[in-house]
Amino acid sequence: MITNQLLCPESIVVVGASNNVHKPGGAILKNLINGGYRGELRAVNPKEKEIQGIPAFADVKDIPDTDLAVLAIPAALCPDVVDLLAKEKKTRAFIILSAGFGEETHEGALLEERILETVNQYGASLIGPNCIGLMNTCHHSVFSQPIPNLNSRGVDLISSSGATAVFILESAVTKGLQFNSVWSVGNAKQIGVEDVLQFMDEHFDPERDSHLKLLYIESIKKPDRLLFHASSLIRKGCKIAAIKAGSSESGSRAASSHTGAIASSDSAVEALFRKAGIVRCFSREELTTVGCVFTLPELKGKNFAIITHAGGPGVMLTDALSKGGLNVPKLEGEQVEELKAQLFPGASVGNPIDILATGTPQHLRTCIDYCEEKFENIDAMMAIFGTPGLVTMFEMYDVLHEKMQVCRKPIFPILPSINTAGAEVAAFLAKGHVNFADEVTLGTALSRIVNAPKPAAPEIELFGVDVPRIRRIIDSIPDDGYIEPHYVQALLHAAGISIVDEFVSDKKEEILAFAHRCGFPVVAKVVGPVHKSDVGGVSLNIKGEQYLALEFERMMRIPEARAVMVQPMLKGTELFIGAKYEERFGHVVLCGLGGIFVEVLKDVSSGLAPLSYEEAYSMIHSLRAYKIIQGTRGQKGVNEDKFAEIIVRLSTLLRFATEIKEMDINPLLATDKSVIAVDARIRIEKGEMQ
Amino acid sequence: MITNQLLCPESIVVVGASNNVHKPGGAILKNLINGGYRGELRAVNPKEKEIQGIPAFADVKDIPDTDLAVLAIPAALCPDVVDLLAKEKKTRAFIILSAGFGEETHEGALLEERILETVNQYGASLIGPNCIGLMNTCHHSVFSQPIPNLNSRGVDLISSSGATAVFILESAVTKGLQFNSVWSVGNAKQIGVEDVLQFMDEHFDPERDSHLKLLYIESIKKPDRLLFHASSLIRKGCKIAAIKAGSSESGSRAASSHTGAIASSDSAVEALFRKAGIVRCFSREELTTVGCVFTLPELKGKNFAIITHAGGPGVMLTDALSKGGLNVPKLEGEQVEELKAQLFPGASVGNPIDILATGTPQHLRTCIDYCEEKFENIDAMMAIFGTPGLVTMFEMYDVLHEKMQVCRKPIFPILPSINTAGAEVAAFLAKGHVNFADEVTLGTALSRIVNAPKPAAPEIELFGVDVPRIRRIIDSIPDDGYIEPHYVQALLHAAGISIVDEFVSDKKEEILAFAHRCGFPVVAKVVGPVHKSDVGGVSLNIKGEQYLALEFERMMRIPEARAVMVQPMLKGTELFIGAKYEERFGHVVLCGLGGIFVEVLKDVSSGLAPLSYEEAYSMIHSLRAYKIIQGTRGQKGVNEDKFAEIIVRLSTLLRFATEIKEMDINPLLATDKSVIAVDARIRIEKGEMQ
CATH class of the missing domain: 3.40.50.720 (NAD(P)-binding Rossmann-like Domain)
Known part of the structure; x- marks a missing residue:
């Protein structure tokens, strides 16, 4: 506590x-x-x-x-x-x-x-x-250096590792990032990272408390709590970025040798961060850069103006923003020409706006005013101003300071001359500002922030899922391991997931009658022999009654044949849904296109059960091969709504059947009308029931 | 000059x-x-x-x-x-x-x-x-600050942009990177980046000259020269890294507004850098980090030991290295236990080697000695040593200094406490060392370096390509634009590229005789009507003579039918090869799997013609879907040698037919035995002949 x-x-x-x-x-x-x-x-x-x-x-x-x-x-x-x-x-x-x-x-x-x-x-x-201790605006109970500027407008840093907290501070103070508190939880015997976050959430006072949190986590011991409180804080208006170290296999060995903790699987971490709306970072440099961005006014859109007096960095920044899905829109029109007329000849205003090396502080002021007031397709400004050392930059940075106080649109100060204009940068930081010394590092951090999803709705979608029936089925399964096909069918039915109809019989009339009901073409498989294909016991695409009758007779003559199974022959795009239970995290649900897309291209996206419709759509949209789901090359796409529905329903099923440790539906066959499971496997373990 | x-x-x-x-x-x-x-x-x-x-x-x-x-x-x-x-x-x-x-x-x-x-x-x-001028070890003819430490062991920096050079220096001096020369070519009226490189290549003295070059390029005006001299220098033992700004569409607009130059297409740049063996960077921070890595002894392998007294950064570095295909191998065995016994209890040696916060300089020395002399599966060491400020780090950094003088294996110093241990870091840099303050930035830079290919052989593969015939065919083509199918066939034949056999006739006997020769099944297409499919003029998979006769008769009755074309019906994996002529660069050749892999997944790799076999294999291997070419899901793969051969031959063809502005072979059908072009288009323009 x-x-x-x-x-x-x-x-x-x-x-x-x-x-x-x-x-x-x-x-x-x-x-x-x-x-x-x-x-x-x-x-x-x-x-x-x-x-x-x-x-x-x-x-x-x-x-x-x-x-x-x-x-x-x-x-x-x-x-x-x-x-x-x-x-x-x-x-x-x-x-x-x-x-x-x-x-x-x-x-x-x-x-x-x-x-x-x-x-x-x-x-x-x-x-x-x-641990190294705790420091906040009341007391600095740490034995370490550096001590950052501490005030209530700063960020909260909560770190599993004292040394890493210290090194994060090193990277932060250089940028001018200020802190509200720094927590090093050490062995976390009573209070871990999740507990600090829980406290901050439960006692959140929007007036008094910092809205900005940075986390360094080596092992997520209480994922549920992290998820709950991080998303709760974000819904209250907070911003959270975190490093979870140990994302690679060797990395998790390193993390566990350090803390003695078992590292969580990375796809579960990725899914949890996405669900919570946490911005994931992979280095101290990235975390502190994201922290600096957090301190600026909220971005309202993805369109940036770059104002500079040096071309190169503007180009590199434009590249980095574009890569991250952000825009540096071309500026044109009357007002743009009006701005150009107020700058030196040779200045360019197409965006980046280059006021030339000889550009004055007044030019900078004018550019900011135009971007703030007149250019409606601009959401934020990047100001890149360094110096070869001929004149001091105090006046230029004063303009930035002045405008950052009053502009609604965020202004990102990029001041690369940290040595030559060291005094000017220090004076600028002393006014409470941050500095992004490398424009591309900023561009990358920004795209991480903009592309982080919002926290998912915490509700469970129950519509169409028969939970009591799911529990009855699970409770009736006698043994651990892969469960019998009829249990699989029953569970999917109870979750409202369509699975292909099938009928087994040793009577020709029944088989023909079923085929008639479900419609031709059908698939027939012999029941009895283990290696069906080897004995000619699988027949696809049977187009009519006469053919089916012949196939039935032939199959029943195969040694060991007991009956024949018939399914409608479905066509469509192969889809895949899988799930795995991760200790402490719950079920990680994966989806993708089937076949080579999963097996070769590893094109899957993941979410943490239970999933909302919004999350399911976001998972589908983030597939590299999403265009195939939309329809391409003149082919109709896949019914995306049905796909999302199955993902959501499956995730609800899993939430009420934590005995399911692993499952996959592979393939589902999808057309523009329907998505139907063709084959599924489910493995349960009751021993470790929650 | x-x-x-x-x-x-x-x-x-x-x-x-x-x-x-x-x-x-x-x-x-x-x-x-x-x-x-x-x-x-x-x-x-x-x-x-x-x-x-x-x-x-x-x-x-x-x-x-x-x-x-x-x-x-x-x-x-x-x-x-x-x-x-x-x-x-x-x-x-x-x-x-x-x-x-x-x-x-x-x-x-x-x-x-x-x-x-x-x-x-x-x-x-x-x-x-x-421009800002030129500085080298003889004279500092620049008006700008900062002035880095200049000596012959430093790097050469050649920059299109003066301001960017200045900002690169800001980022460099902070890391301790030293320079041999800094060139800002400004408007490059006489001497551009490529010219400086040419001079350095033609006058290269391995004893006296710097082996390390960093380039900042806004527009590649002479790609041939850049390619020739960069790869020549790299073959002589130099290392080159470069930023080519303007890789995105908006980015190239920015670059061109700055220099008034037309930006080159980015895939051509990418292909050129790969061919030359240039390490491509995207930010000043990355370029200077790569520059710092260049100053250390050459890496002989991909296996790193991380030695530290703080866990977290070691974990993040391990993650970054793994992501880039580098290894932090587990250390185990007798000698590892021997090392453990010499450290404090609680230290871990599994790699990262964590000597604990209380670890001494002597511990660091011992760890380095074991990595250098005893651990044969280690190629290089990363030493992460910061401080919370209790004790000074002079002694610790002296050990690094001492060992960096004598060890054959490179040691990467990662000293994060740039504020708290500012004096110690400065003293370390003053001895001529560099510092990587952020471990992940280093990890990423290293993987860029290790994954950069070697310069390609400059020879043109002529075997099997009939150059005089290619010239005769090209010269005989009367008009610009997409050329007639028989010219396409002739050009591919002259380049030794197999294209599917076809036969056109309005005589049934001839058609049947051809089908007999090439073997059934065949494909038949009507000749005459434009929209063949719409009028029933395409018939696939015709299995025997009788059917072909019927189809022929049916097709010849289609209005406007003049003849019927027959091809053998091929099966196999669809492949794709394309090429585009980029002004000044020459032909960029693309390859990939056909269909959705090119159209939806954009899974193509590129190379600059002419291509060697090594380059063709490297292009094939870098496809995300390479596993499909190798064979997967129980299916046989594709004859990779034939695929590479076609890529190489096509690139040779292009080199002697620069009139070809655009072409694609799509699809090629590939089995484990053969790769055969099924359809190809070639567009020529003679007006702009070189």
Whole structure:
């Protein structure tokens, strides 16, 4: 649990405080002092009376009641100190920096257990152990550098790894990104990344709280909670970006060697992030760039104007934006010519708007005004302004500063001359702005943000799905493993998923009557022999009654033949739907076109059950081969609505039948009228029932 | 032409020199002085006797003979000054910084023309106009900042755009990248990027010259020369990376608004870079990161060990390397356990090797030694070492420095704490090293480098191609446009490309005899009616003589029928080959699987004619659907050798028939035995013959 004493303590004690700022106990005290902490600050150290000007106590027994304790003492000493503080000093928040716990040894894990019991008993918070701490606008309880600019307009960073948090900060401060809070949860014995997010969601105050969250996650331990609270926060107007490290096979080995956690399969992570509306990032650089974009006004569209006094970067940025599905629309018309007339001869206004190397701050101001007020096909501006060092850039950057205060449309400052115009960039950042030093990095980050889906609706689509019947069928299945075809048929029927009709009989009249009902052509298969094809027991495309009668007679003469099965012969485009149960995540549903599209081209998209119609359509649309579903080469397409319906219904079925560990419907045959399952397999395991 | 006077002048005059270092004529003089230029330095300025401590002359007439003149005077004055200097002062190199030439007005273009005539007449070099200049280890004739560390182990940068060169330098100096020379060619009136490369190739001295080149190109004006000299340099042991801006449609509009040049189509650029072996980059950040990688010892394989004291970045780097086809192999066995025993308890050695936050410089040294000497499955090391600021990193980075001197395997230093360990990183860079502050950016750059192909063999494959016959056929074609089918057949035959046999006749006996020869089944098509299918004039899969006779009779009764065409009915996988002539580049050849693979999935790969067998195989292998060519789902694959042969032969045909502006063979039908063209179209234009 996260207590007020953790967030905004009236008093803090550093246990193991030191005058040596090269030790964690010294560094954290220094950071607290330099951070201007306004409450009572205390130190505990058996050897000193005063540490860094702060009164020191020889023993924790001697201190007055204290809200938050930061422990920088050997692991073995921590449980007793926590016990004493919680019991006798009303301490309701603990940050344990020390390592040597569960991440190293079994003994360490036991120490952690004892501490957890104590803090839970007293309703106290525990951050760590094995972390760099927590800093927010109230207190800087971290032992690490750098300390970013902390204020309520900044972003919240929540990190599984202390070192990675530190390196993310390194990348962030260079860009001018400001923070509201930085959480390093370490071993996350009580509070993990998901718990911090849950707290932020449940206590969200749109006026006071930061709307911007960056996450670094090594292992998603509680995917349901992450999904629920991340999407809830995003629906409340927050923006969330996250790195989930360990997306490759070797990467997940690396992550697990680091945290001792089993890494989640990456397609489940991908599906969860999409469902929640989280912007997925793959590097610190990308995460902090996305964080900087978050701090700017919301983008209302995909059309950018690039204003610059140097051609090259504008071209590269245009390329990067186009690649990501964003536009740099051509500017033309009367007002554009009017703008051109106000710039130096040779300036170009087609977009990028190039005011030339000699362009003045006034030119920049005019360009921004035209983009803001007159160019209706422009949603945002990119200003690329560096310098070869002849003149200072203060005045130019002042124009940016001035306009960024007042413009409705976002302005992205791209200031590449971080060395030559270092002083000017620093002054610009000091006004609270961010800087995107590399235009292409910005372009890529922007397309990640714009292309991230909105959080999915959390409702389950029940229409047409007979849940009680599904449960009855599942409960009646005796054994684990791949279930009998009639169970498969029954489950799909209960979920309202059409599956091809079939009829088995050893009586010719019955077979003919069925074929008559379902219509020719039909398929006939012998029932009995195992290798049907080898014994001539499969006959496709039987066009009439006479032929079927002949085939029936022939097949019944095949050794071991017991009966004949008849199905209507369907034609259409092959589709595929599959699902896999991922521990903790639930079912990941995959869809695609069948055959080579799945097997060779790996052209599948994934979603996390249960799926809404919107999600199903988004999955279908994101297939590379979507054009085939739409219809191409003069061929009719596939009934997309029916395809989406089956995806949604299947996902609902799975949500109520978590015993299904793996299944696929392959193929479904689809025309512009119908989508019908032709073959399906389902594997269940009841042992691990939730 | 590039003269010695440009590269290493014994004397330099700055015309338009100034005491005001905020003007180009002042800034360039300051840079020359600060750069320690050892020759005679002179200034021309009508108002001063001495400028920045350098003797000043009132008029260029007054100066002694001077090798190199840097002009920072209005455009209109330049032609006369160049004329005088070339004629009277033996000046054989000019750098014209001034703008106001062809990039702005027609009058400016005429001024440029005059200057070009003069310099060509005297065999002098001309850099610019409208550029920031040239700097190398001899002289810093640029007016811009920053000035990187210049020495012969550094990289050569050649840039179309001055401002972009400046911004590339900003990104480079932050990483510690050093330079041998920086060329900004401006309007490139005499010397463009390709010319500089040609000079470097033709005068290449492996002992003295830099082996590393970075290019920024806005428009490839002489693709042949770029290809020839880039691949020649790479074959001599050089490494080249380049940005070609304007890869998107909007991007090329931006590039052309900037330089007034028509941008080349991007697939031609892609094909050219692949053929030359140039590493293609898309941002300044990527280019400078690739440049930094170039400065390290050559990679001998794809297996990396990651050594770190912080888990997270190691995981993200592993993900990035895996994505790019590089490996972080698991380390196991006796020697690995031996290494583990020398680290602190809790350290992991599975790869990433995590020596823990408390790991010492000695631990790092030991890890490097094991990777260098004992782990044979490791080709290179990544060392990720930042700090939360408790202790300084000097000692740790000294170990890196020490080991980077002696190890055969490359060590990539990833030092993320650029603020907190700013002094340590600076000291490390001062020893001549580079720093990769973001591990994922490095991982991505590395995969670009490793996945760049080697330069293609420059020979043309002539075997089986009858060039004189090809020329005779082309010369005999009377009109431009799509050529008659018999010309298509003849050209493919002359190139040794099998095309399906066909026979046209209005005599049943002849038709039957042909079908007999080529074997049933056959295809019959009516000759005469335009829309054959609509009038029932196409019949597939005719299985025997009797049926063919019936079909012939039926077709000949169709109105307008003149004859019937018969082809053997082929089966197989559809393949596609196409080609398009790109102005200046030559023919871009595309290949892929036919049908939806080309039309929907855009799964094609491209190469620049003429193609070697190696290139053809590489094109085939880089198809996403390559597995279908190999054979999949129990189906036999395609005869890859025949496919490659046709690609190569077609490319040779094109090289000798540049009149062909566009062609495609679609489909070719391929089995495991043969690949046969079924339909082909060729469009020629003789007007623009080379």
